[in-house]
Amino acid sequence: MTDGPTYGFDTLQIHAGAKPDPATGARQTPIYQTTAYVFRDADHAAALFNLQEVGFIYSRLTNPTVAVLQERIATLEGGVGAVCCSSGHAAQIMALFPLMGPGRNIVASTRLYGGTVTQFSQTIKRFGWSCKFVDFDDVEAVKAAVDDDTRAIFGEAIANPGGYIMDVRAIADVADAAGIPLIIDNTTATPYLCRPIEHGATLVVHSTTKYLTGNGTVTGGCIVDSGKFDWSANDKFPSLSQPEPAYHGLKFHETFGPLAFTFHGIAIGLRDLGMTMNPQAAHYTLMGTETLSLRMERHVENATKIAQWLEKDDRVDYVTYAGLESSPYFERVKTVCPKGAGGLFTFAVKGGYDACVKLVNALEIFSHVANLGDTRSLIIHSASTTHRQLSAEQQEAAGAGANVVRVSIGTEDADDLIADLDQALAKATS
Numbered sequence: 279m280t281d282g283p284t285y286g287f288d289t290l291q292i293h294a295g296a297k298p299d300p301a302t303g304a305r306q307t308p309i310y311q312t313t314a315y316v317f318r319d320a321d322h323a324a325a326l327f328n329l330q331e332v333g334f335i336y337s338r339l340t341n342p343t344v345a346v347l348q349e350r351i352a353t354l355e356g357g358v359g360a361v362c363c364s365s366g367h368a369a370q371i372m373a374l375f376p377l378m379g380p381g382r383n384i385v386a387s388t389r390l391y392g393g394t395v396t397q398f399s400q401t402i403k404r405f406g407w408s409c410k411f412v413d414f415d416d417v418e419a420v421k422a423a424v425d426d427d428t429r430a431i432f433g434e435a436i437a438n439p440g441g442y443i444m445d446v447r448a449i450a451d452v453a454d455a456a457g458i459p460l461i462i463d464n465t466t467a468t469p470y471l472c473r474p475i476e477h478g479a480t481l482v483v484h485s486t487t488k489y490l491t492g493n494g495t496v497t498g499g500c501i502v503d504s505g506k507f508d509w510s511a512n513d514k515f516p517s518l519s520q521p522e523p524a525y526h527g528l529k530f531h532e533t534f535g536p537l538a539f540t541f542h543g544i545a546i547g548l549r550d551l552g553m554t555m556n557p558q559a560a561h562y563t564l565m566g567t568e569t570l571s572l573r574m575e576r577h578v579e580n581a582t583k584i585a586q587w588l589e590k591d592d593r594v595d596y597v598t599y600a601g602l603e604s605s606p607y608f609e610r611v612k613t614v615c616p617k618g619a620g621g622l623f624t625f626a627v628k629g630g631y632d633a634c635v636k637l638v639n640a641l642e643i644f645s646h647v648a649n650l651g652d653t654r655s656l657i658i659h660s661a662s663t664t665h666r667q668l669s670a671e672q673q674e675a676a677g678a679g680a681n682v683v684r685v686s687i688g689t690e691d692a693d694d695l696i697a698d699l700d701q702a703l704a705k706a707t708s
């Protein structure tokens with residue numbers, strides 16, 4: 279599509295970034311299954327390698343199918359550019375890479391996807407980076423945790439597993455005052471429910487594995503740049519503001535302006551870290567984005583019905599869904615994600631660990647898997663699986679106590695899902 283009228287979300291999720299294939303007229307975006315691209319001549323090759331001309335060189339850096347997905351996600355998020363990569367975890371490392379260095383730290387929410395807690399508390403230490411985990415409902419504590427070595431603040435708009443809602447604007451104000459970017463993991467909300475850039479986020483990361491693809495077929499990740507951060511306002515971000523030796527002293531921010539972070543992500547991040555998305559994966563995710571709003575509406579509708587049903591059931595102790603009036607986050611939904619609180623929540627089963635294990639075994643439509651954001655309804659008992667190695671206290675703090683299961687509500691008939699939960703709860707608590 280060309281720059282023209284401002285289209286609505288439902289139009290953009292199908293058309294943004296795509297046009298009929300110039301060579302064949304193919305209406306659907308072809309899967310450009312190629313490693314390399316023929317240069318017009320030696321001068322053209324040199325210009326591409328010097329970043330003087332934008333074009334395709336080699337698919338570790340850029341690929342036309344992946345490029346369509348990048349433009350589509352950037353458009354849906356209201357960003358200026360995006361870089362796709364091999365997984366959500368790759369996106370997190372790629373987002374931090376230009377900002378960090380040995381001795382630098384990030385401040386992150388305590389309420390994060392379990393794998394992110396491990397990545398931030400253990401793995402990034404190998405790079406000399408560290409993370410301070412803070413309760414993001416305590417804005418003063420977030421402020422207090424930021425120090426001279428902090429290079430980013432990181433949180434999830436709708437937090438996995440509990441479905442808690444982050445006050446993105448309040449945390450963005452802390453980041454702005456400190457002159458550092460706010461990175462939002464928008465995986466569980468998707469741009470249909472929440473647009474973090476409108477609430478002050480600098481960068482948005484995704485596991486495209488989840489709702490953006492929507493059917494559990496491929497892993498992928500994406501980093502979207504708002505284009506709004508001034509990387510040269512202080513001396514904290516030399517990778518973006520200072521001469522880059524690997525490109526003959528080119529300064530990314532001075533040269534590419536609002537696209538500095540995106541160009542850096544491709545020209546340095548993908549080139550040297552190599553966490554590339556392949557064109558097949560981009561194809562599946564492009565198919566998914568075409569129906570994103572329709573699926574999210576149904577995910578929200580089903581999750582609301584099921585959470586309300588569970589909350590009234592006396593075999594259930596509590597339900598964490600923020601779309602319930604009983605949730606402490608109910609009011610925040612209206613400003614942060616006005617189209618709904620997503621499809622993910624946890625609930626506590628009377629009878630503890632044993633009842634949860636029986637419930638998971640007795641369900642017929644729900645699949646017992648470590649994934650979320652599928653059209654299929656999914657369930658996991660964290661205490662006996664993903665959080666098995668943790669102590670009881672650690673499980674409790676992570677919202678993954680022995681009596682709690684996490685559900686990712688799919689787009690099936692809500693009545694069928696309720697009937698399935700009903701029969702399984704009967705078996706689990708008899």
Ligand SMILES: *Cc1c(COP(=O)(O)O)cnc(C)c1O
Nearest residue numbers: 365366367391438465485487498
């Ligand atoms: C799954 C997930 C990730 C990690 O993504 P992968 O594609 O599995 O690497 C990060 N954040 C959230 C919120 C997730 O749900």
